[in-house]
Every structure is written in C-alpha cells, then in structure tokens.
Amino acid sequence: TKAPTDLDAVIEKTLKLVKHHPRFRRVAVGVEEGGGLRPIWANEEQMIQVFMALLLNALDAIEDKGEITLRTRMDETGTTAIAEVVDRGHGIRPADQKKIFEPFFTTKAPSRGTGLGLSIVYAIVTEHGGRIEVDSTPGEGSVFRILFPVDAS
Numbered sequence: 001t002k003a004p005t006d007l008d009a010v011i012e013k014t015l016k017l018v019k020h021h022p023r024f025r026r027v028a029v030g031v032e033e034g035g036g037l038r039p040i041w042a043n044e045e046q047m048i049q050v051f052m053a054l055l056l057n058a059l060d061a062i063e064d065k066g067e068i069t070l071r072t073r074m075d076e077t078g079t080t081a082i083a084e085v086v087d088r089g090h091g092i093r094p095a096d097q098k099k100i101f102e103p104f105f106t107t108k109a110p111s112r113g114t115g116l117g118l119s120i121v122y123a124i125v126t127e128h129g130g131r132i133e134v135d136s137t138p139g140e141g142s143v144f145r146i147l148f149p150v151d152a153s
Contacts, residue, residue: 002128004039004151005047007083011070013044014051023064029055034073038150040081046124053117054085054144060108061089061142075147084145091138100134 011031018024051070058068069086092100092107099105101122106115125132129149136142 002041002043005042005044006037006039007047007072007081008033008037010044010047011051011072011083014048014055017048018052018055023059026064027059027062028067030067030069032069032071034071036074037072037081038074038078040128040148041151042128042148050121050124050146053121057117058085058087058089060112061087063089079150081148081150082145084143086141086143088141091140091142092134092136093138097134097136
C-alpha cells in the first residue's frame with residue numbers, strides 16, 4: 001500500500017539492509033541529503049527494492065571498490081523529489097543507455113546478472129508516477145536519477 005513516504009528514510013533503511021552484505025564492506029557509501037525533502041506517495045517496500053537494485057548495480061560498476069554516493073534534493077519548483085545514485089564505475093556506452101531498462105538486457109557476464117534489475121526499477125518508478133534518467137560517461141561513471149512528484153495531500 002502507498003502512503004506518504006520520506007525518501008531519505010527509505011535510503012537509510014536500504015543502507016541498514018546492505019551494510020551486512022559482504023560486497024558492501026569494501027566500499028564507501030556516502031549520503032548527501034539536500035534537506036527539506038517533501039514526502040512522496042509511495043510503497044516503502046518497493047522504494048527499498050528500487051534503491052537496493054540501484055546500489056547493487058553501482059557496486060557491479062565500481063567492481064566492489066571505491067565509493068557510491070546517494071543524493072536527495074527537491075527540484076527548483078518544490079514539486080518533485082529527486083534521488084540520485086552516483087558511481088565512478090566503468091560507465092555505460094551511449095548505445096547501451098537506450099536499452100538498459102529493457103527486460104533481460106544486461107552488459108554483465110552471464111553469472112552476474114539477469115537483466116531484470118533495472119526493468120523492475122523502471123516499472124516501480126513509473127507505477128509511482130515518477131521517472132528515471134541516467135547520465136553516464138564510459139570510464140567515468142554513472143548517475144541514476146529518480147524523480148517523483150511530491151505527495152500533494
């Protein structure tokens with residue numbers, strides 16, 4: 001069920017879940033809260049699933065070493081809550097960026113991914129009235145940006 005949901009609290013809960021994951025012990029996960037984040041109308045468990053998938057993808061991109069940053073802020077109009085997952089990993093080729101949200105598309109080795117993570121993220125985000133964008137430069141890293149309308153109630 002959906003309810004007014006604080007994205008910063010969702011990120012905190014997600015990080016509590018992943019901090020015991022062995023692969024996360026070798027990376028630094030930074031959180032930059034922009035402050036004044038307004039609640040979104042969302043299913044908290046599904047939001048945790050979204051951030052978990054994005055964190056695991058970032059972890060693959062940085063090959064389990066380095067840093068991942070989670071950033072939140074409001075847009076200039078105050079009507080959209082924005083969350084970003086930033087990595088300095090290998091990046092995504094421009095030709096692949098158009099396909100990454102398609103089911104079963106993956107650039108990972110067969111043993112590393114099914115190609116379903118980002119398609120599930122995309123489905124959850126759009127079902128919540130939001131959208132997801134990616135900015136990526138091969139060799140420099142990626143920013144996955146999720147934008148949600150704030151709860152108007």
